[in-house]
Amino acid sequence: MKRHWPVRMFTALIVAVTIALSSAVFAAQPPTAAAQEGFVPVSRTAQQETIPAARLVMIAYGFAWVMLIGYLWSIWTRIGKVERDLHDVSRRINAGGR
């Protein structure tokens, strides 16, 4: 039976390792401390940004959506394939029994 999941898993692994390795590039910059104990809400954010937060937030949400929808689609296609195989095998068994 052909399964595509390991290929996707390796792709995901490569993405994660790439992200991890990219840390070496940015490691020269000292990490800055952000809220650790608790979050304090405010109504407005700073106007000037050196790193655009909106783009990072959009990528994060887009990625999560694509992963979840992609995973559902992968289950859907795999179930469809197994159902077709089950149908074919059942038909062969029934034909052989006659």
Place this chain on the structure above:
Amino acid sequence: MFMAAPFLIDGAPYESTMGLVQKIFYFHVPSAMTMFMSAIVCGVSSAIYLFKGRASADRLAVAAAELTSVFGVIVLVTGPLWARKAWGVWWVWDERITSTFVLWLIFNAYLLLRKYGGPGSEKLAAGLAVFGMANVPFVYWSVNVWRTLHPKTTVVPTLQAGMRGPFWFCVLAFLLFYVLALSARARLESRRAELEALYLAIEE
């Protein structure tokens, strides 16, 4: 619920030190919580399979391991996107982040073992899943025990009213998605078992 979540998140207040980028929190933390829950489901099911030999528990474990991997990818990608803005770096090899990465690797190892381990790999993989589950409390408590840049476990219980609602709404959405995906994936494994039984019947 996933359609409504962005509107609730958009209406939530900004965090004072991190601003807009903190809104990644509403997907990042529920993904991590779901990943932990999935690792526990996989570990418990694997233990049941090891000690009681129930095939249904093994099928549930495979489904949960795959979902641990999926939610792990979301956690490990959304986390660095948040870190880039909040800390100025994509990745830090601190205890929380490294242990989460190791947890994700353990469950990927489980899936690889199931796929390529050959006959008998189910029990080996089940043992691996039990140890993977044992890693979950260490990952959770790591931020409180070691010095780390990552926000501590006190963040969620102390969330202010405007942040609390959208956060728990997202947690519920992720958990419902998890239950639906887990049952669908377990059904797939069950149908595969039926197919293999039929193939064996033909060979005999």
